[in-house]
Amino acid sequence: MSKWRIGVDVGGTFTDVVGVGPDGRSHLAKAASTPHDQSEGVIQGLRNLAQAAGLTLEALLAGTERIVHGTTVATNALLERKGAKVAMLTTEGHRDIVEMREGLKPERYNLRLAPPEPLVPRSRRLAVKERLRADGSVETPLDEASLAAAIEAARGAEAVAICFLHAWRDPSHELAAAEAVRRALPGVFVTTSAEVLPEIKEFERFSTTAVNAYVGPPVSRYLGRLAERLKEVGYAGPVFVILSHGGVTPIAEAARLAAGTALSGPAGGVAAAVALAREGMAGDLVTFDMGGTSTDIALVAGGVAKLGRGREVAGERIALESLDIITLGAGGGSIAHLGAGGTLQVGPESAGARPGPACYGRGGTEPTVTDANLLLGHLDPGSFLGGAQRLDEEAAIAAMGRLAEKLGISMREAAWGVYRLVNARMADGVRVATVRRGVDPRGATLLSFGGAAGLHASAVARDLGMARYAVPLFAAGLSAWGMLRTDLRFEVTRSVNANPDASLAATFAAQEEAARARMAEWFNGEITATRSADMRYGEQVFEIGVKLDGIDWAAPDMPDAVRQAFHAQHEALFTYSLPQDEVVLVNARVAALGRLTGDAGRYAAPPMPPAAPRQVWRDGGFAEWPVYRFGDLSDGATIQGPAILESPTTTILVQAGDTATMDARGWLMAEVG
8 A cells, every 4th residue: 555755845934845645646835944953843744734734644654654954054054053063083193184075275365364174173183193105005003092092082072083194994993993982982972983974085085984983973963853742742763864865764774874964955956957857847947946945946858867976065175975956145134234345245144044034024124135026026915934924014015124224225226136136146056057068058957946936936947048948847855855865875986996897796796785785784675786986097187977877897808898888078178088098996886775765746736816907127126926826727728928936835937938738747847938
């Protein structure tokens, strides 16, 4: 018997919950996010979902097969510098690796730029007498007295990161130290570089492990609290967490590898785009996820989302695999203000969930993008969130009026300036995601979701010369929906740092066996595996990722086939290859995938009050635009712009010249005029 599947996406302003019922139909609910404890907003979102489905919370959860969750706890800890107090045990003479970084400033020509403040201060970076050589042989055995002294100095820390030189070759020293720390400091979060990132390159390995220690305690506490709350309200099934690479993992694994959740929330939207592209929505999609606090943009080309490593979050290097997502401080709650020289700026500061935009009536006094949309007639004060929340137009007028007075223009002109400026910023973000990666956005479809994207999709598409944009009926919940369209994933990496040769087949086979065995501990369904490698030419410093799934590993010419795959990828990325040069395979990677089955049908939209024409402000005056209820449109219905489409969770502006058509999946597919 089919059961419910639930996806939960915690954003800066709202928590979105999508449930796919036994009949295959999707239901969406929202709740205000609760930054002090995200689990409160999650439970309220589940209550609202149960109400939308006509069930009690107990009945909904009793009939739920799995919950998949995207969380911003790790991201917020890094952004706000509110992570754990960390001590680092490291090889004697190498405690400054995390501070020296790669010897380069983030802005190398900015002479006034202060150096980044490391997550672990020097006083808590503790030297241990031990050392491995680069080949894994022991130069200095692990000194027990030195280790004991370092552990004693680490007392008072909430987490301990253990980062020894060349531990990627042999983890035995790190594992012995970790066991000693756990015995001496019970209850402390302990993490080793060999477990987090067993790869060559000390800075990336040390930095990622330090991040894991820094965010590990708050992520572990939150996930533990969430599991307890779910148990209290009657849920006994599995909880999965979506990671930065777009795959999901059990809650215990997410707590262990907390650094992997740094892009947890945005990953759901990209996972949704991948599923839709493979179902034939479009060849190339640009995801445009605009929520209350930020906008996330990514490229899905040919049904594949680009993955990368070395991503920085809040200035900290995290070398785990992650989706290539560009995040802008531009959302519905982004605050409009005067910058240097008295120029108009929007963001990156946000009004957040509390107090929120001025029009939310919760005490906010700063003008935001949402206030601008209300004052321009894009939003109806009485039908926001399907009528569940009335917007305070007078508060928006007061907030925007103060900004307008500083600018010396009218209140509506100020709102129009805010709207146009945030559109320009987001269009620039799309350019970074496409043009700078060698893709022409004009041939792609702008997949617009998040609560605010529909208000800006047409304008952003026009700015970029894009011919199409698409908005789902449940736009605000697409990230949560996408979490239900991805698979369990576990990756095993081994640094090889050698020329491809016949031994590669055995290396990859051993990694695949280990990855499949770990996946089998979590999952008893279909398991598949993919293989890839990080490779470079001999004289290069940086590697590129190369997919190796098409290789015949038993063939005599296998090493040459691996080299050819690298040459082809290098040519695709940089327009040239060097077939005569040495090729180095740095890291061999295998990802085991546990197939989570289940599609999601059309969104069951709740009814809304009847629509009435609205006065919309454009360039100095108001004009009447027709308003349609998104959920009332039949399959094949066509809307000519200008028009406004409303649903309980989003509003879409179809500008003059646009032609929008409702397809059978509940998507609005619009051609830009």
